[in-house]
Amino acid sequence: MSVADNKVEVVSPAGNLVSLKAAIDSGADVVYLGFNDQTNARNFEGLNFTEKELEDGIAYARKFERKVYVAINTFPQGTASFGTWQGSVDRAVGLGVDAIILADMGVLNYARKKYKDINIHLSVQASSSNYEAINFYKKHFNIKRVVLPRVLTIDEIAAISEKTDVELEAFCLGGLCINIEGRCYLSSFLTGASTNTEGACSPARFVRFDNTDDGRMTIKLNDVLLNDLSGNESSPYPTCCKGRYVMPDGERSYAMEAPESLNALSVLPRLIEAGVTALKIEGRQRTKSYVSAMTGVVRSAVDTYFNDPLAYKVKDEWTAECVAAFEGSEQTTGCYDRK
Numbered sequence: 040m041s042v043a044d045n046k047v048e049v050v051s052p053a054g055n056l057v058s059l060k061a062a063i064d065s066g067a068d069v070v071y072l073g074f075n076d077q078t079n080a081r082n083f084e085g086l087n088f089t090e091k092e093l094e095d096g097i098a099y100a101r102k103f104e105r106k107v108y109v110a111i112n113t114f115p116q117g118t119a120s121f122g123t124w125q126g127s128v129d130r131a132v133g134l135g136v137d138a139i140i141l142a143d144m145g146v147l148n149y150a151r152k153k154y155k156d157i158n159i160h161l162s163v164q165a166s167s168s169n170y171e172a173i174n175f176y177k178k179h180f181n182i183k184r185v186v187l188p189r190v191l192t193i194d195e196i197a198a199i200s201e202k203t204d205v206e207l208e209a210f211c212l213g214g215l216c217i218n219i220e221g222r223c224y225l226s227s228f229l230t231g232a233s234t235n236t237e238g239a240c241s242p243a244r245f246v247r248f249d250n251t252d253d254g255r256m257t258i259k260l261n262d263v264l265l266n267d268l269s270g271n272e273s274s275p276y277p278t279c280c281k282g283r284y285v286m287p288d289g290e291r292s293y294a295m296e297a298p299e300s301l302n303a304l305s306v307l308p309r310l311i312e313a314g315v316t317a318l319k320i321e322g323r324q325r326t327k328s329y330v331s332a333m334t335g336v337v338r339s340a341v342d343t344y345f346n347d348p349l350a351y352k353v354k355d356e357w358t359a360e361c362v363a364a365f366e367g368s369e370q371t372t373g374c375y376d377r378k
Contacts, residue, residue: 046341046342046345047311047315047316047317047318047341048068048069048106048208048316048317048318049066049067049068049069049317049318049320049334049337049338049341050067050068050069050070050071050108050208050317050318050319050320051065051067051069051070051071051320051330051333051334051337052070052071052072052213052320052321052322052323052325052330053070053071053072053096053323053330054072054081054083054086054087054323054324054325055086055087055088055092056088056092056095056096056099057327058325058326058327058330059072059096059099059100059107060096060099061327061328061330061331061334062330062331062334063099063100063103063105064331065330065331065332065334065335065338066334066335066338066339067105067334067338068105068106069105069106069107069108069137069317070096070100070105070106070107070108071107071108071109071110071140071319071323072087072088072093072096072107072108072109072110072323073087073088073109073110073111073112073238073323074087074088074089074090074093074109074111074127074130074131075087075088075089076123076127076238077113077123077236077237077238078111078112078113078123078124078127078238079109079110079111079112079113079127079238080110080112080113080142080162080164080234080235080238081110081238081239081323081324082113082237082238082239083238083239083243083323083324084243086323086324087323090130090134093107093109093130093131093134093136094134097134097135097136106137106138107136107137108136108137108138108139108140108160109127109131109136109138109139109140110139110140110162111124111127111128111131111139111140111141111146112140112141112142112143112162112163112164112165113142113143113164113234113235113236113237113238114142114143114164114221114235114236115143115145115146115236116236121145124143124145124146124149125146125149128141128146128149128150128153128154129153132150132154132157137158138157138158138159138160138183138184139157139158139159139160140160140161140162140186141159141160141161141162141165142161142162142164142165142221147159147161147176147179147180147182148179148180150180151180151181158183158184159180159181159182159183160182160183160184160185160186160208161173161176161182161184161185161186161205162186162221163186163187163188163189163210163220163221164220164221164235165185165221166188166219166220166221166222167185167187167188168187168188168190168191168195168219169199170198170199170202170203173185173199173203173205174202174203174205176205177203177204177205182205183205183206184205184206184207184208184316184317185205185206185207185208186208186209186210186319187199187207187208187209187210187315188219188220189210189215189216189220189301189373189374190219190374190378191374191375192374192375192376192377192378193306193309193310193313193375193376194313196209196310196313196314196315197312197313197314199314200313200314200315201314206316206317207314207315207316207317208315208316208317208318208319209303209310209315209317209318209319210301210303210318210319210320210321211301211302211303211304211307211310211318211319211320211337212300212301212302212303212304212320212321212333212336212337212361213300213301213320213321213322213325213333214276214300214301214321214322215296215299215300215301215321215371215373216280221235222235223235223240223280225240225278225279225280226240226241226242226260226278226279228279229245229260229261229263229279230242230245230260230261232245240276240278240279241260241276241277241278241279245260245261246258246259246260246277247259247260247262248274254269254270255267255268255269255270256268256270256274258274258277260277260278260279260282264282264284264285265277265278265279265281265282265283265284266282266283267283267291275298276298279295280295280296281293281295281296281297281298282294282295297369299369299370299371300361300365300369300370300371301321301370301371301372301373302361302365302370302371302372303318303372303373303375304336304337304340304353304357304358304361305353305372306372306375306376307340307341307344307351308344308348308351309375310375311344318337318341320333320334320337328364329364332360332363332364333360333361333364335360336357336360336361339354339357340353340354340357
């Protein structure tokens with residue numbers, strides 16, 4: 040892809056109305072969010088939007104000619120619950136959102152049949168990581184965009200771009216998941232509650248934080264020890280994949296994945312030139328200050344690139360903002376350079 044006249048979209052997260060406004064004020068082109076129920080894959084306690092809050096959020100975005108996308112990207116089980124997902128689609132469309140982000144084929148089918156002209160994006164939860172799969176969704180559901188799983192290299196993204204006219208959206212900052220989105224069942228083994236159906240890897244009702252007499256803190260998920268932290272260590276998000284378990288030799292180690300954060304600023308030009316048309320920030324569960332800071336960083340990076348692509352380099356202030364905002368973890372470009 041050659042450098043386009045139009046800049047790529049900066050797509051920012053919002054878990055509430057305050058964060059939505061912070062994203063818009065910090066330069067987001069788009070805010071993505073979900074309803075406060077199990078139809079969205081970040082269904083955390085006390086977060087997400089009622090219908091009235093979403094109406095207010097859309098009105099705020101419209102004042103600045105920005106867009107709002109609604110994620111309805113979990114998977115209904117059986118027939119009894121399907122109406123809940125249908126209702127979320129109906130509410131989002133009725134409020135006039137700019138796109139709905141879907142994963143389940145049944146929900147995709149319902150939305151496309153009922154609403155011929157609505158913009159539908161394929162969620163990262165659908166885990167569509169090759170052009171044949173993406174083109175299948177385009178053929179049957181006329182998707183406009185796909186959110187790419189965080190398992191692809193930049194070369195693979197470029198190859199996909201050559202074989203499809205579906206817009207490509209890629210994550211650039213925030214939490215990193217090594218498991219194929221939409222197909223991870225780790226937490227369901229410990230809790231019986233899957234992120235694919237309830238919308239949270241570690242539902243709050245199963246998480247336990249306990250302080251020990253010697254100043255340590257233990258984190259458990261449904262009585263399974265995920266981490267044992269000393270007093271000077273920050274707490275990672277309590278998920279099975281990022282648990283620090285007791286190994287056979289008695290040492291504690293991250294058995295699957297260290298709690299790293301994705302920072303793709305150093306490869307941003309290559310992502311854009313590979314065909315990515317939107318850069319997404321992870322973190323609907325994060326604070327207003329995080330949303331504001333990370334949106335400002337990506338906005339500045341995108342503007343810097345398009346002002347002079349050949350002179351682009353990562354600025355010290357961007358790095359400092361990321362270090363301050365990320366959850367005390369190492370930073371990585373993930374799979375973008377190599378798997």
